Amino acid sequence: MSLFKERQYLRVHVDREPDDSLWMKCKSCGELVFKRRVRENSNVCPSCGEYFFQTSQERLESILDPGSYEPFGERLAANDPLSFTDSRAYQERVAEAQAKTGLDDAILIGRGAIEGIPVVIGVMDFRFIGGSMGSVVGEQICRAIEASIADRRGFVLISSSGGARIQEGMFSLLQMAKTVTVRRRLAEAGLPFVSVMTYPTTGGVEASIASLGDIIIAEKGAMIGFAGRRVIEQTIAEELPAHFQTESFALERGQIDRVVRREDLRSELAVALGFFVGAR
Numbered sequence: 001m002s003l004f005k006e007r008q009y010l011r012v013h014v015d016r017e018p019d020d021s022l023w024m025k026c027k028s029c030g031e032l033v034f035k036r037r038v039r040e041n042s043n044v045c046p047s048c049g050e051y052f053f054q055t056s057q058e059r060l061e062s063i064l065d066p067g068s069y070e071p072f073g074e075r076l077a078a079n080d081p082l083s084f085t086d087s088r089a090y091q092e093r094v095a096e097a098q099a100k101t102g103l104d105d106a107i108l109i110g111r112g113a114i115e116g117i118p119v120v121i122g123v124m125d126f127r128f129i130g131g132s133m134g135s136v137v138g139e140q141i142c143r144a145i146e147a148s149i150a151d152r153r154g155f156v157l158i159s160s161s162g163g164a165r166i167q168e169g170m171f172s173l174l175q176m177a178k179t180v181t182v183r184r185r186l187a188e189a190g191l192p193f194v195s196v197m198t199y200p201t202t203g204g205v206e207a208s209i210a211s212l213g214d215i216i217i218a219e220k221g222a223m224i225g226f227a228g229r230r231v232i233e234q235t236i237a238e239e240l241p242a243h244f245q246t247e248s249f250a251l252e253r254g255q256i257d258r259v260v261r262r263e264d265l266r267s268e269l270a271v272a273l274g275f276f277v278g279a280r
């Protein structure tokens with residue numbers, strides 16, 4: 001399947017090697033920078049402003065008020081409904097991703113606060129099988145939204161995903177319908193949903209829940225799209241513009257509301273949520 005190859009390319013592009021050294025060399029400006037400083041700076045190069053990959057744990061740290069994060073108690077791990085094997089068994093891929101990331105699946109959900117405004121937040125993690133949405137991610141998004149409704153809090157979803165988890169076949173595609181349905185209940189309850197698209201937000205996630213925010217923010221440098229560029233070019237037999245599937249392309253066409261620098265994401269989220277809850 002061509003989509004699967006696109007994801008593998010993306011994974012190579014953003015993955016980081018685990019390493020314990022104190023310093024790192026910025027690939028963009030070549031400066032040697034102190035890693036802790038990079039982390040404190042939302043994983044942005046203090047020298048040239050280049051964005052480095054952020055894990056879901058680092059995202060939570062850079063967006064939520066310190067000490068405010070409370071993960072949901074119940075942990076879910078992926079089943080293997082199709083006993084799926086491609087070049088490797090699906091269960092093997094899941095176990096490897098769990099060991100590599102320390103996560104149960106490709107999303108973290110919990111309660112927290114952004115500049116004092118209580119929220120329920122979900123943060124996807126591209127390291128876990130390309131941040132793909134299978135049954136676990138779909139279920140966790142639904143539980144997060146249900147908690148938003150129960151607590152009367154706004155919901156923030158930070159996407160970083162190659163799309164549906166193909167190893168779960170139809171079951172992963174069903175998550176699109178499932179999350180969209182529960183999202184509607186949030187709207188009926190009169191609560192806000194702010195969707196943040198980061199690099200990359202593609203496939204079935206872009207085509208469902210991530211595109212349904214009351215406000216949709218893209219992080220600067222985000223890639224936003226459905227199928228890969230090559231697939232589309234071959235299908236429509238036309239050359240696509242150079243900035244196709246960039247955040248500025250999506251903004252020009254009204255697909256998103258705003259492009260925000262990572263350094264400003266926390267304060268912009270507070271403004272957006274505050275608008276709905278009447279805090280500012």
Ligand SMILES: [Zn+2]
Nearest residue numbers: 026029045048
């Ligand atoms: Zn740099």
